Amino acid sequence: MSDYVLSFKPTTRGFGVHDPSSVIFEDGEVVYGIEEERLSRRKHAANQFPKRSIRACLDDCGIELADVDEILLPYRPELLSKLLSSHVQNVVTNPSFFRRSAGEESSGSLLGNVATVTDTVDKYLGARSDELVELVEQRLENEFTGPVPPISTLSHHRCHAAGAYYPATFEEGLVLTADGRGEYDSTVVWRAKNGELTRERTYEHPNSLGLLYGAATEFLGYRAFNGEGKIMGLAPYGKHNERIDRKLRSVVDGGVDYDVTEVTTGEIEDGVEKLEDMFGRSRKKEAGEYTDWEQDFAFTIQQFLEETVLDIVRAYLRKFSTSNVGLAGGVALNCKMNKRVMELDAVDDIYIQPVAHDGGLALGAGMLHQKKPLDMPTVYHGPSYSNSRIEETLEKNKLEYEQSDDIEREVAELLADGKLIGWFQGRLEMGPRALGNRSILADPRTEASRDRVNRYVKHREEWRPFAPSMLEEAADEYLENAEPSPFMIKTFDVSQEHKDDIEAVLHPADDTTRPQTVNENQNPRYYRLISEFESITGVPVVLNTSFNDHGEPIVTTPTEAIKDFYGMGLDALALGEWLLRKP
Incomplete structure (x- = not known):
């Protein structure tokens, strides 16, 4: 009889607020995992209890909640009590915190805000693990049938660390976890x-x-916990600006003993206001085109992050007498930073958890629970749809379609002809990157491809770069210091002789790229598609971006793929072996 362990981030009181996901392990192996946003269709699924993703895990295994042996929650809510002093200090001393907490204008005095202070104290003094676990039990009882299995809570950052250690190839090393906050870490x-x-x-x-990077993200017109990757992409357009750097470092310290609390104390909004005061500039009201100063500011924040993390990594590699590094937490999605860590002379082996943000906590909790190496060659853990089920959807919607005898070859020919293709195959990916199963594909050879995808398909700023998928065996030829990169979480310099071959997937400012390397074992159909494209063009690379419109989660179902196909400037859509074309 199988042993089932269900792991999920609840996003209820005391368990975090964003990026819930659920994963089910059968006899110690991941059998299904999905982020709640992919089912609720609300990006990051803030404050959504993951009932849909839990249900999906159970349905995939053909079981009910009562059949689960244990539930894991990747938070220790009792640790939240350590936040009490800083939150009370904010409530007592910070008028802007009053307004955001109470939802009304405030005099800024303690006596005028007794209710807010009381609510804050109650919230964190009440954050006892047993009470908060009971809240989760009640939600499960309301949503599912049968008794609730035993529940264990595990600390947030330890779950992140487990996700960067147990799938790694090394037995001994340094693991660094960094994010906004998990409990008090x-x-x-x-x-x-x-x-x-x-x-x-x-x-x-x-x-x-x-949180420092999040405040900078909001300062530049994007949303914290959502737009940080865009600031990373903006940074190479900037350059070192002595005035910006000097002003920033007058209030924050880098290095192993870094201190950024002058900006990060309070809410993100407080940090943005401090940046406004520091630089004598108002925040950017909306994202779009950026001035030289704004690009230089992005460069400075990115450089500060990279140098601080490098200092920490160097110091502890020496202390531990190791050359192995694992990275996880939302900050580890910063692939430019990851590149700098990879390139350290002191680093021989590195593993970066592909679902590095909070969406991967459920994976990490399951790994921490069993404390043994777990091979994780892919993140294709979500739902798949049979050809017959896809055809039923096409018939139901009265769409014209054709069955392809060789979908990989046919799509490769369309790509070589400059067409923009929606590619929907196999199991849904976990994590923020489309890795060849829910992807939008284009010819990588010209900048015109990049511009068309930005303008007509993704409906986003034209300066933003795209990433490639390439055959793993071609990586040595196309990349400097190449190594397998199956998860699009590492950045590389491109070899000089091949830059002109893949203009659409180079960062326009520094000619770097963030590749997915593809081998036949990981994704046979996608591998063959790229191979067919190479046979036509001589280039073993395609442009690959996530299959979603601006501001939406990656598509999960055939219906969502069809909706986006007709709402975007795509030329064709491959759903399994079925092909739809626009006139």
Whole structure:
């Protein structure tokens, strides 16, 4: 009889607010996993209990909640009590915090805001683990049938660390986890050895690299916890600006003993206001075109992050006498930073959890629970749809379509002819990257492809770069210091002789690229598509971006793919073996 362990981030009181997901393990192996946003269709699924993703996990295994042996929650809510002092201080001293907490104008005095202070104290004094776990139990009882299995809680950053250690190829090394905040932790250095993770150093809230980057993101017109990748993409357009750098470093310190609390104390909004005061500039009201100063500011923030993380990694590699590094937490989605870590002379082996943000906590919790190496060659953990089911959807919607005898070859020919293709195959990916199963594909050879996808398909700023998928065996030829990169979470320089071959997938400012390397074992159909494209064009690379419109989650179902196909400037849509074309 199988042993089932269900892991999920609840996003209820005390368990975080964004990016819930659910994963089910059968006899220690991941059998299904999906982020709640892919089912609720609300990006990041903030404050949504993951009932849909839990249901999907159970349905895939053909079981009910009562058949699960144990539930894991990747938070220790009792640790939230450590936040009490900083939150009460904010309520008492910060008028803007009053207004945001109470939802009304405030005099800024303690006596005038007794209710707000009381609510805050109650919230964090009441954050006892047993009470909060009971809230989760009640939600499960309301949504599902049968008794609720035993529930265990695991600390947020330890779950992140597990996700960067147990799938890695090394047995001993340094693991660094960094994000906005998890319980009271913002950055944690871990010693990984003999299957155990030992906490070596903790940078506590609000001393957070993630929150600093989030404040900078809002300052430049994007939303924190959503637009950080766009600021990373903007940074190479900038350059070192001594005035910006000097002003920033007058209030924040980098290095192993970094301190950014002058900007990160309070809410993100407080940090934005501090940046406005510091630089004598108002925040950008909306994202779009950027001035030289704004590009230089993005460059400075990115450089500060990279240099600070590099200093920490160097110091603890020396201390641990190791050359192996694991990275996780939302900050580890910063592939430019990852590149700098990879290139350190002191680093021989690196593993970056592909679902590095909170959407991967459920994976990490399951790995932490069993504390043994877990091979994770792909993140294709979500739902798939048979050809017959796809055809039923096409018939139901009275669409014209054709069955392809060789979908890979036919799509490769369309790509070589400059067409923009929606590609819907196999199991849905976990994580923020489309990896060849829910992808929009284009010819990588010309900048015109990039511009068309930005303008007519993704409906986003034209300066933003795209990434490639390439045959793994071609990586040495196309990339400097190449190594397998199946998850699009590492950045590389491109070899000089091939830059002209893949103009659409180079960052326009620095000619780097963030590739997915593809081998036949990981994704046979996608591998063959790229191989067919190479046979036609001589280039073993395609432009690959996620199959979603601007501001939406990646598509999950055939119906969603069809809707986006007709709402975007795509030329054709491949759904399994079925092909739709626009006139």
